[in-house]
Amino acid sequence: xxxxxxxxxxxxxxxxxxxxxxxxxxxxxxxxxxxxxxxxxxxxxxxxxxxxxxxxxxxxxxxxxxxxxxxxxxxxxxxxxxxxxxxxxxxxxxxxxxxxxxxxxxxxxxxxxxxxxxxxxxxxxxxxxxxxxxxxxxxxxxxxxxxxxxxxxxxxxxxxxxxxxxxxxxxxxxxxxxxxxxxxxxxxxxxxxxxxxxxxxxxxxxxxxxxxxxxxxxxxxxxxxxxxxxxxxxxxxxxxxxxxxxxxxxxxxxxxxxxxxxxxxxxxxxxxxxxxxxxxxxxxxxxxxxxxxxxxxxxxxxxxxxxxxxxxxxxxxxxxxxxxxxxxxxxxxxxxxxxxxxxxxxxxxxxxxxxxxxxxxxxxxxxxxxxxxxxxxxxxxxxxxxxxxxxxxxxxxxxxxxxxxxxxxxxxxxxxxxxxxxxxxxxxxxxxxxxxxxxxxxxxxxxxxxxxxxxxxxxxxxxxxxxxxxxxxxxxxxxxxxxxxx
RNA sequence: GGUCCCAUCGUCUAGCGGUUAGGACACCGGCCUCUCACGCCGGUAACGCGGGUUCGAUUCCCGCUGGGAUCGCCA
Numbered sequence: 001x002x003x004x005x006x007x008x009x010x011x012x013x014x015x016x017x018x019x020x021x022x023x024x025x026x027x028x029x030x031x032x033x034x035x036x037x038x039x040x041x042x043x044x045x046x047x048x049x050x051x052x053x054x055x056x057x058x059x060x061x062x063x064x065x066x067x068x069x070x071x072x073x074x075x076x077x078x079x080x081x082x083x084x085x086x087x088x089x090x091x092x093x094x095x096x097x098x099x100x101x102x103x104x105x106x107x108x109x110x111x112x113x114x115x116x117x118x119x120x121x122x123x124x125x126x127x128x129x130x131x132x133x134x135x136x137x138x139x140x141x142x143x144x145x146x147x148x149x150x151x152x153x154x155x156x157x158x159x160x161x162x163x164x165x166x167x168x169x170x171x172x173x174x175x176x177x178x179x180x181x182x183x184x185x186x187x188x189x190x191x192x193x194x195x196x197x198x199x200x201x202x203x204x205x206x207x208x209x210x211x212x213x214x215x216x217x218x219x220x221x222x223x224x225x226x227x228x229x230x231x232x233x234x235x236x237x238x239x240x241x242x243x244x245x246x247x248x249x250x251x252x253x254x255x256x257x258x259x260x261x262x263x264x265x266x267x268x269x270x271x272x273x274x275x276x277x278x279x280x281x282x283x284x285x286x287x288x289x290x291x292x293x294x295x296x297x298x299x300x301x302x303x304x305x306x307x308x309x310x311x312x313x314x315x316x317x318x319x320x321x322x323x324x325x326x327x328x329x330x331x332x333x334x335x336x337x338x339x340x341x342x343x344x345x346x347x348x349x350x351x352x353x354x355x356x357x358x359x360x361x362x363x364x365x366x367x368x369x370x371x372x373x374x375x376x377x378x379x380x381x382x383x384x385x386x387x388x389x390x391x392x393x394x395x396x397x398x399x400x401x402x403x404x405x406x407x408x409x410x411x412x413x414x415x416x417x418x419x420x421x422x423x424x425x426x427x428x429x430x431x432x433x434x435x436x437x438x439x440x441x442x443x444x445x446x447x448x449x450x451x452x453x454x455x456x457x458x459x460x461x462x463x464x465x466x467x468x469x470x471x472x473x474x475x476x477x478x479x480x481x482x483x484x485x486x
Numbered sequence: 487g488g489u490c491c492c493a494u495c496g497u498c499u500a501g502c503g504g505u506u507a508g509g510a511c512a513c514c515g516g517c518c519u520c521u522c523a524c525g526c527c528g529g530u531a532a533c534g535c536g537g538g539u540u541c542g543a544u545u546c547c548c549g550c551u552g553g554g555a556u557c558g559c560c561a
Contacts, residue, residue, distance in 0.1 A: 016561050132487040156559055183489045191559040198561045222556045287499055290509040311492050319511045368524040444520030456522035
């Protein structure tokens with residue numbers, strides 16, 4: 001497709017504040033955002049809060065906060081404004097009403113006074129007669145006019161859907177699409193409360209906000225022909241569409257809580273890096289040859305709709321973890337300053353305000369060992385926790401009377417050794433082990449447990465240097481005491 | 487059931503008529519090693535089925551099967 005730069009390229013993400021920000025939604029937001037950024041276009045955030053029963057201000061705030069955390073900044077929308085506002089659908093009701101009145105006047109839509117009960121009754125009757133039959137609104141009010149309108153009765157507005165013919169549109173991912181009009185019914189545009197339904201609000205907003213390409217999940221694909229009909233009835237130009245395959249759970253059902261974390265907030269708490277999450281999500285339903293790891297800049301430079309896949313996929317927490325790990329351990333993806341800045345909040349929350357210099361010093365030891373910032377935090381408890389916690393398994397295995405014999409000699413060596421520095425300590429201990437024909441592991445494993453409480457840790461001598469002479473000496477002695485007392 | 491969509495290792499995918507069907511995650515070996523990781527080396531594992539089209543189909547077409555979306559005054 002032709003790549004045109006500039007103002008005419010406008011994309012949007014339009015979440016409903018009926019819940020937290022779901023990672024499936026983030027994937028949609030990301031693809032829109034990437035395309036806008038790649039073409040130097042505009043990314044609009046619009047809040048579709050017309051479901052009054054489920055939309056809350058709190059949810060809106062959560063969505064904005066999580067979008068910001070992810071780095072998916074918007075050029076127009078809540079809190080940043082823009083020339084096409086307001087960006088909350090509930091604040092655009094006059095606009096919807098105006099266009100709907102226009103449709104009714106031109107005979108392309110009509111008032112329907114049928115009540116929900118009447119419709120339900122008709123549905124039930126049809127189902128009783130033929131369980132397999134497809135219920136369609138029977139068009140009771142389709143051909144009535146103002147003379148037939150009852151006074152003071154609530155009504156909805158329905159679109160007059162053509163009785164034959166096809167609705168077609170071009171999908172950037174799925175190709176040319178064709179839907180038979182007779183499979184659709186005269187659907188409702190606006191509720192009896194005057195609040196627009198999804199399809200109407202979506203079309204009017206996308207049009208008035210100048211959206212050039214609508215990209216959304218495949219679950220909306222069935223709405224698109226309906227929306228095309230509204231565009232046509234209103235005389236609007238139809239934008240481009242791109243639908244994205246669904247992100248499903250392990251067993252092919254909709255991705256939900258039972259598959260683990262689904263909200264952005266949970267991934268933040270679990271210590272994921274935004275770029276890592278975004279990298280995984282980008283590679284879900286999109287590919288660029290064999291490349292798996294992308295910085296955000298890589299994505300902006302390489303993302304395109306042609307690389308999008310059409311088949312639904314299953315969310316894989318393992319792969320997400322692996323991609324996140326890649327981002328955390330590779331310096332070109334996360335430089336030290338960034339790592340420190342992003343990691344520090346987790347550490348401070350776990351252990352209280354810790355010394356930045358010490359944190360910076362353990363960092364290089366932890367990076368190749370931790371897949372998330374949270375895991376990294378758990379791996380430095382021996383350094384920052386107020387009390388050393390022993391793993392039972394490791395304690396029982398290595399802090400025993402027979403295995404603790406080298407602990408005190410090691411303590412003595414460490415106490416006297418200069419300089420107190422990892423490489424130098426290592427040389428000294430290795431020399432001792434060799435001289436007395438002791439396997440290094442026989443010294444190191446009990447010592448590791450004494451110093452860190454665990455059977456696995458960064459290199460023993462790095463641990464010592466970080467702990468400092470005083471703590472190292474004290475813990476070696478305490479470990480020996482623990483091993484021999486019982 | 488109607489309408490629509492999809493189909494390559496367990497998972498994410500490369501492939502766009504001729505390949506020993508490639509990569510990544512996961513898994514299993516091995517090396518490295520003070521432990522755990524990292525890193526390195528190697529391995530197991532896929533074209534759903536049946537018809538066409540073609541000299542030749544994973545690739546194009548049709549059918550089947552299987553999976554999914556949707557059928558609201560939700561979005």
